[in-house]
Amino acid sequence: MKFRSIKGTKDILPGEVETWQQVESTIRQIMRVYNYHEIRTPIFETTSLFSRSIGELTDIVSKEMYTFTDRSDESLTLRPEGTASVLRAYLQNNLGELAPNTKLYYIGPMFRQERPQAGRLRQFHQFGAEALGSSSPQLDTEMMLLARDILRSAGVESFDLKVNSVGCQNCRPAYKKLLVAELKRLQEKLTLESQSRIEKNPLRVLDSKNEGDARITAHLPLMKDHLCKECADHFGSVQSILRSLSIPYAIDGRLVRGLDYYTRTAFEITSSALGSQDALVGGGRYDLLTEELGGKATPGVGFAAGIERLIMALDKKGIARPAGPKLFLIGLDEPSRSLTFLRACELREKGISVELDYLGRSIKAQLREASRQQADYVIVVGERELQTKSVSLKEMKTGSEKKIHIDEIAAALR
Ligand code: AMP
Numbered sequence: 075m076k077f078r079s080i081k082g083t084k085d086i087l088p089g090e091v092e093t094w095q096q097v098e099s100t101i102r103q104i105m106r107v108y109n110y111h112e113i114r115t116p117i118f119e120t121t122s123l124f125s126r127s128i129g130e131l132t133d134i135v136s137k138e139m140y141t142f143t144d145r146s147d148e149s150l151t152l153r154p155e156g157t158a159s160v161l162r163a164y165l166q167n168n169l170g171e172l173a174p175n176t177k178l179y180y181i182g183p184m185f186r187q188e189r190p191q192a193g194r195l196r197q198f199h200q201f202g203a204e205a206l207g208s209s210s211p212q213l214d215t216e217m218m219l220l221a222r223d224i225l226r227s228a229g230v231e232s233f234d235l236k237v238n239s240v241g242c243q244n245c246r247p248a249y250k251k252l253l254v255a256e257l258k259r260l261q262e263k264l265t266l267e268s269q270s271r272i273e274k275n276p277l278r279v280l281d282s283k284n285e286g287d288a289r290i291t292a293h294l295p296l297m298k299d300h301l302c303k304e305c306a307d308h309f310g311s312v313q314s315i316l317r318s319l320s321i322p323y324a325i326d327g328r329l330v331r332g333l334d335y336y337t338r339t340a341f342e343i344t345s346s347a348l349g350s351q352d353a354l355v356g357g358g359r360y361d362l363l364t365e366e367l368g369g370k371a372t373p374g375v376g377f378a379a380g381i382e383r384l385i386m387a388l389d390k391k392g393i394a395r396p397a398g399p400k401l402f403l404i405g406l407d408e409p410s411r412s413l414t415f416l417r418a419c420e421l422r423e424k425g426i427s428v429e430l431d432y433l434g435r436s437i438k439a440q441l442r443e444a445s446r447q448q449a450d451y452v453i454v455v456g457e458r459e460l461q462t463k464s465v466s467l468k469e470m471k472t473g474s475e476k477k478i479h480i481d482e483i484a485a486a487l488r
Pocket residue numbers: 155186188193194195196198199200331332353354355356357378379380381382383
């Protein structure tokens with residue numbers, strides 16, 4: 075075989091695609107319930123849109139983006155996530171003027187050149203939501219509820235919600251300074267990766283998956299204990315709403331998402347069914363992002379979730395069979411085959427799903443094919459049927475047969 079799909083990309087084949095369609099339809103349905111509206115943005119954008127928003131020093135921007143120069147010498151990037159594009163579209167189309175509280179969602183492919191493994195792909199699919207225009211902690215909680223509702227309705231039954239606050243431009247710099255000083259004292263004991271993050275992205279050192287790093291940094295101060303009054307109040311409100319709704323959650327003071335734009339709330343939903351790549355949903359508030367992109371200051375909050383991981387975490391798995399045609403029309407000889415094809419075309423035009431054999435196979439092979447495709451009904455047309463204009467409509471499940479006029483197939487199937 076000469077051509078194979080690129081490492082880290084996947085074909086979604088019939089049999090599997092039905093689950094995807096079901097998940098997508100659940101996403102749309104629940105987004106509707108929460109009154110979020112779909113937005114579809116281009117798959118590639120100017121590279122600087124992502125480096126400005128996600129952050130030059132993050133893993134995504136510094137090592138994972140699919141960036142290329144097009145024939146006009148412009149640097150373009152396949153989107154590694156959805157928020158930057160949605161905000162770009164929000165600003166460019168003045169959506170905030172139409173609706174001071176804009177609620178958007180998206181579903182689509184994202185691209186990151188990560189090391190492929192179970193649950194980690196190079197082209198993967200996310201759905202996500204963004205609420206722009208309000209800094210109310212109610213919306214932070216709404217995002218968590220929305221993500222939870224979609225997971226539940228799609229069939230994921232067990233997961234954990236973790237929340238944290240990463241502060242704001244008023245309280246984070248002082249905390250960062252404190253943390254960097256502490257980390258420098260421990261520098262030699264940390265992994266090389268964490269050492270390289272001390273200056274660039276110190277909060278992420280606390281989020282290191284390495285056990286040694288975690289042990290060494292266990293006693294270090296956490297952002298959540300150094301919040302300014304406004305951030306502390308906001309975090310308190312988010313938690314009090316979660317408690318009022320009896321939503322189980324855990325505070326994880328080490329939770330820092332891999333994107334720089336977050337302020338205040340950061341949250342993650344994980345599933346123990348997933349193994350090492352256990353994050354299903356990641357989200358948080360990004361009150362400074364629109365300004366960073368050159369727009370008017372607009373608070374915002376959102377989340378993104380991976381569809382591949384959601385499907386891996388489904389409790390009730392089972393390969394769905396592609397739905398079969400309503401009717402399989404079998405022609406026995408050349409004239410019958412011509413007629414069955416014309417009839418199939420007419421029936422399809424009326425919205426009835428019809429299949430036939432295009433390979434000139436025997437009646438036995440055609441019947442086998444009808445049954446393999448799980449057709450509901452079969453009609454066999456031969457010389458006699460052409461003459462009498464009478465055919466027998468056979469229901470595959472019961473084997474029962476009914477004589478009908480050849481012009482009355484559509485009516486009989488209704
Ligand atoms: P992020 O945009 O990094 O906050 O990721 C949000 C969610 O997208 C994660 O919780 C995963 O479910 C999913 N995700 C992120 N990266 C990948 C990947 N490389 N492959 C599959 N799913 C991913």
